[in-house]
Amino acid sequence: MSTGPVRIGLLGCGNVGAAFVSLVRERAAVIESRYGIDLQITRVAVHNLSRERPVEFDDGVLTHDASDVVNDPNIDVVVETIGGIEPARGLILDAIAGGKPVVTANKELLANLGSELYSAADDKGVDLLFEAAVAGGIPFMRPLRESLAGEDIARVMGIVNGTTNYVLCRMAEEHISFGEALAEAQELGYAERDPTADIEGFDAGAKAAIIASVAFGVDVVAGDVYREGISDITPADLAFAERLGYVVKLLAIIERFRELDGPEIAVRVHPAMVPAGHPLAAVRDSFNAIFVEGEAVGDLMFYGRGAGGDPTASAVLGDVIDAALNTGQGRGATMGKREVATLRPIDALQSEYYINLEVADRAGALARVAGVFGDHGVSIRSMEQEGLGEEARLVFITHEAVERDVQATLQTLRDLEVVDRVRSVLRVVASADG
């Protein structure tokens, strides 16, 4: 099978890059004996040549000039682990233009300019592989692109951010506040010093855009994704959720609706109440999982480590082996033909809702509040009263309702004298089949 070494040009040698170098060195002999592929990392472009790294290189491997690597005729596969938009975008386009397959872990780039890159790769007929960009080490993008290529997918729901899952789990299990759980996550290195990208759902939103593009063959970018974070979630919400048989997760939800005028796509990230018996409810700590609902295949879930140097490097290596097996055979993995997505706005979302109200006077309040729900056509499935006097609360779960009607309901409730405060509103995921 072998026709000489497969020479890898690596762009960036940070956490993921260095883990990838170590993994290749560790596994090279096995990969060669099993697949006849002799992987060699022959060029590595880094920003700072003199920085200390956990991996060492022979003289002449490290270079400051990344464009030198992607244009090197002696490089067979380019691996991009720089992250961010530029210079990554330009370097990947140069590599593709030169007929080199590219493996990237760059979520931000794909979520914003994926369409340009996918088209360039398809036009040139080279592989652009990005397993590591979504859900780290979990083999998900490739099964979605290949195994499920013929499947009619209705919905994908993912826990695709480990930081927020860790924070929500700790809050629920230790009955601590969001701030305490976040501080703990930061201490353990699960959360960044500036946690905004994770906590406010930007990271999950970028992944949702990439998943939507692949699952539905449309061009969706990060900016298209409706997004809410978890910083308003309270221990009280988690306690209510538990009592009602739910757990709260930050979900990336990607759905397709068949309409007479053609398909509509909804892509959103927000905390949601997930039934305790749903497979996603059992995903704990900083693990990720992606739940797929297909017409023929039924319910699927992919579970594993969504981040970290080693898991991400494992995903990169899987892609590199695939690209290496394809090299010289003129075959590129295809994203297929993509269409412009008709996005369904969040206003039109249909869901069940959890609504937690602080009311002044429980006895009088219920009739008034129930009346407001009724006026807006939002049907109540269950209600619980809790506390007395100034501490009184009404907790509702609605039947399936339209977001705009629920928002109108909340608006009216806020103006109601008997309602002190709308404490929280969470969308509720219906139970899984089976």
Add this chain to the structure above:
Amino acid sequence: MSTGPVRIGLLGCGNVGAAFVSLVRERAAVIESRYGIDLQITRVAVHNLSRERPVEFDDGVLTHDASDVVNDPNIDVVVETIGGIEPARGLILDAIAGGKPVVTANKELLANLGSELYSAADDKGVDLLFEAAVAGGIPFMRPLRESLAGEDIARVMGIVNGTTNYVLCRMAEEHISFGEALAEAQELGYAERDPTADIEGFDAGAKAAIIASVAFGVDVVAGDVYREGISDITPADLAFAERLGYVVKLLAIIERFRELDGPEIAVRVHPAMVPAGHPLAAVRDSFNAIFVEGEAVGDLMFYGRGAGGDPTASAVLGDVIDAALNTGQGRGATMGKREVATLRPIDALQSEYYINLEVADRAGALARVAGVFGDHGVSIRSMEQEGLGEEARLVFITHEAVERDVQATLQTLRDLEVVDRVRSVLRVVASADG
């Protein structure tokens, strides 16, 4: 991308075959517009031409002569859904010899004669794809073959038989006997009239052999797999398990051990106690799931429908699209170089054990029984006494021990006067990371 239709020759048109035909017809337009592949089922070989089928064919598509289909120069891809060893084996080999990619759902054939087929396909450089043979619709074989090609896999544990999972779930949740749960499963069509293949672990064993072959690049056949079924499990075992924080699952366990003389592989199927917090514990009803422990990637799990016409057809279609994309490019998916497996016998297994003894006289019995454990070097992690007089029981969980020592312990215990009966013995799975 398109260069004319991809003509599929289908062997067998039973449950899976007919579901595949329906699915192709349903999805053909989307697959063509997205991937430029025009899938057409042009020949279908069936045993009985006049049987009623849920799908209809144009004149001249159905034939009684399967060898006519695999040798037809106008067929581009062969899909085998006949099952069993012959004639499937001969037909697949003929198709491969003729340079045709083959997609098969044939677990029995691959588990017994996979090596011959893999070698034939690799020698000829054509695809032999078999996602549907293990865990039905779950994309697992392809991720294992491709995404995890570079991963150092330590262990795979799978719930790969839906019937037994359903029976065990019902027993645990409804507190009913094995016989009652089985009868219910048969009524619902989850279990065959003769349930032996499922209940006694033969089905799971065949899948374990295929997984071992792919995960570790070795030739393992069904007969190599140590196997115990679930028919001896009692509601009392499940109740004890629950109280101790476990659930009982029938697991296929595939492990590799690094020894000085080279790797040893252990492949076995038996009921086991799984910690309630382990992702496999949450797999309910007739669902399947496969848990993978990799050196770099960490813990992964793949979850979904392990059987059924539609999920299996979905896996077949994914493979057909892959084969069609590869067609004409001279590329075959490779199984890589395989080695002869050194199998570790069950005697040498190391595990924790759950041991449930009926004893005549609780007070006197414990010291005697504990002494026997100690004599055989089996260390007790926890013990519970239950009941009185003739109903007295001692329930032990051991620390990690060697199977042969545990068997010797049990042998001695059976001969002990104070022990009325060894009621049950179950291996215990250690908690997952994270």
